[in-house]
Amino acid sequence: MNGHDAPKTLTHLFRSQSRTAPALIIPTEPAVTVSHADLHDHIGQLQGELAKLGIQHGSAVSIALPNCLELIGVFLAVTWQRGIAAPLNPGYKQDEVEFYIGDLGSDLLVIPQGAFEKGGPAVKAARTYEAAIAECYWNGKKIVLDVKDCGKLGSRDSQDVLEAEEDDVGLVLHTSGTTGRPKAVPLTHANLLASIESICRTYELSPNDRTLLVMPLFHVHGLLASFLSPLYSGGSAVVPSRLEPSFWQVFAQHKANWYTATPSMHRLILQFPPPDPLPKIRFIRSCSSQLAPALFHKLEEAFKAPVLESYAMTEAAHLMCSNPLPPGKHYPGTVGPAQGVELRILDADGKEVQQGGVGEVCIRGASVTKGYLNNEEANKSSFTKDRFFQTGDQGKVDEDGYLTLTGRLKEMINKGGEKISPVEIDNVISQHEAVAEAVSFAIDDEAYGQEVGCAVKVAEGQSLDSRELKKWVGEKLAAHKVPKKIWFPDEIPKTATGKVQRKLVAEKMAKS
Structure with a gap:
């Protein structure tokens, strides 16, 4: 059994059984097809x-x-x-x-x-x-x-x-939580197929399409948008081991016609040797962190293709909103209308706000996880009574149904699409013998949107410098989690009641 009537499992991902049409091209020397x-x-x-x-x-x-x-x-x-x-x-x-x-x-x-x-x-x-x-x-x-x-x-x-079977958990990815302990997100085959179908429908993917896959496949963005959806559509993916300056050479050589990436990757791609002649690009997709309007315009001008910003989360098996393909309207600064999910903007009391009002972005649909593994506390705080998932993002919806994100309710650091828990970093830095207290937070960054900043109070009688501490943290955590900038205040700023607020600390450090 195959096609639309097949069970919604990855076993039935392949709707094409062609022995000649490529599914994957590995651009080695020689290439493997x-x-x-x-x-x-x-x-x-x-x-x-x-x-x-x-x-x-x-x-x-x-x-x-x-x-x-x-x-x-x-x-x-x-x-x-x-x-x-x-x-x-x-x-x-x-x-x-x-x-x-x-x-x-x-x-x-x-x-x-x-x-x-x-x-x-x-x-x-x-x-x-x-x-x-x-x-x-x-x-x-x-x-x-x-x-x-x-x-x-x-x-x-x-x-x-x-x-x-459809209800089998097929994928678990961990997403960092504000408690510092990463939360395990189970996604069933039915969740995954719902998202895959939505991605294929939104971008009108077909056997004629070929993407150049540059997103890491340990990330839901890479797995769902760059790999599973192209295969399901009968199309294909070119799969280099990483993003490299030869991006456009590979893109043209293997006749790709679209790609999806994070804003930080788009900035790099703009710096790579440009293709000559320019290949026909059906669309460029941006996701995993907010795309600056200036970068949106640079991409469209350089590559003569529509740039479609979208909005996604691991808990939704990726896609939640996207700007549509032409002739639909796509705008900088908005992530477009809901795709494949029901979206509501709720106030602090859980009530839906009026159109145009700002509140928490909440979603419900077939692609959304039923809850975190072994984490009842997170499940209680993350879902409304009628099973809308609370994203922790603030936003507003205009009269055309386009969502604009206005900020984050949560304290996560979003570095080029990689969600980093500040508490995890605090916990590691606090283990250093010369550290009395550490508070990590997001700082603005031109390349990644956000970077890791940290305020460290040095223990009495100890000495510590930024270079030494970064090297020590780099031995404990992956490179993308190492703070870009470290401040050493005499005291960590706190509220009148003695509580640490990351936003307050970040503001104080920026002024110091």
Whole structure:
């Protein structure tokens, strides 16, 4: 069974069974091109290997791979086997990987070829929780899963090859919380397919479309918009390992016609050698943090294509709002009307505000998670009585239904689309022997929209400088979480009642 009447699971992602039409192009030398039917076969073969290894319904598989064919194959094979795919940033340090593997009780960690012998942070973290470890690589004919350590799967029997169901959790991504403990967002196959269908409908994706995938695939933006939706539409994706200055050369060479990225990535792309002649670009999409109107205009002027700003969250399996394609109107400074979800603007009492009024952006729909894993407190505070998810963002809707975001209710730091918990940074910096108190906060940044700032009170009798502390933090946290600027006030500013307000601290530091 295939097509529109098929169950809403990733097992039925492939509506094209072509042996000739590309699904993925890996722009190596020489390039690797995989058709829809061949990719389907590779995933089926991997699913069989995972079943023999003992992966079963509910098994979590942590995937610490860069963007590559192998990541895509393993991700889908895990979900087909009714497992939970949990992509990880390969740049995470050991403590971070340990948290994510421990939080999900992962049965298996998948790493690149050669990584096991090096014994890096992910390998050490997996051993802490006795997760099995497998290297994964493309040998020119198939995706190889090379088990290096059976871990806890050593005592588990081989499993049958399973058929995914709509209510199975297929993906878990962690999103940072204001408590500092990242929240696990479970997304079912039905959630994912609802978002995929909405993305394909919004951008009119078809077998004629090809995207250049530059978003990391440990991010919901990359997974849903850049990878799953193009495959579902019968189209294709060009998948380099990272964003590089050869972006436009690769874009033109492989005949891509659209891409999606964060504003910080768009700024880099504007600096890359421009294509000559300019390829025909159907649209450029911007998401994951707010796009400055000046950057919007620069992109449209440089690349002669409509720039469509959108609004998305992990909890909604990505897409919530987007500016439409022409002839629909698209504007700078707005994220467009709701797409695939019901949207309301609610006041502090949970009542819907009048059109044009400012309040909290709340959403409900088939793509929205049912709630965080093992976090009742967050679930109670994040959903209204009638199951609208409270995004923590402030906004207003105009007479045409276009949403404009006006600020954040939450204190998260949004660095180029990466959501960073200030409490997590506080907790790490506070462990330094020379630190008495630390408060982290967002500071404005031209490249990323926001960066990490921190105010640190040095312990009595100790000395500490910014360079030394940044190096120390860099050994504990991923590079994007290291503060860009650190202040050393004599006292951390507090309210009259002795409470720390990050906004107040940020304002005081900016003036100092």
